[in-house]
Amino acid sequence: MTFLILACAVPTPKIFYPFFVLIFYVLSVLPVFIAKRTTPGGETNPKTEFALFLTAGMVLSAFALPVVLAHTAVISWMACTLTLISNVINYSTMFGYAMRDEGFEAPYGGMF
Numbered sequence: 001m002t003f004l005i006l007a008c009a010v011p012t013p014k015i016f017y018p019f020f021v022l023i024f025y026v027l028s029v030l031p032v033f034i035a036k037r038t039t040p041g042g043e044t045n046p047k048t049e050f051a052l053f054l055t056a057g058m059v060l061s062a063f064a065l066p067v068v069l070a071h072t073a074v075i076s077w078m079a080c081t082l083t084l085i086s087n088v089i090n091y092s093t094m095f096g097y098a099m100r101d102e103g104f105e106a107p108y109g110g111m112f
Helices: 002-009 017-027 030-038 046-071 077-098
Strands: none
Touching: 002 017, 002 077, 017 030, 017 046, 017 077, 030 046
């Protein structure tokens, strides 16, 4: 989160467009949580696969948004770089939490 705050404050003050990736941080985990609650046991099914597909699309969008904003000169490339670093750190933390081992019967780790 520090890199995301720096992306808004350091290059050009008072431009808060990089904070829009917070929407993707929140929305990217919802499909997996919903699919896990509705899936019986630890098996995979089309709901789980579709939830993983939606999550991958939201993660990709979180990386694409700052690049598009920087390409159209809405934010600077330095803000884009800081936002991308923030994305890598935040999503690797979420992935590490998701892959913690809660049991041997889970096919994609503990969260899935």
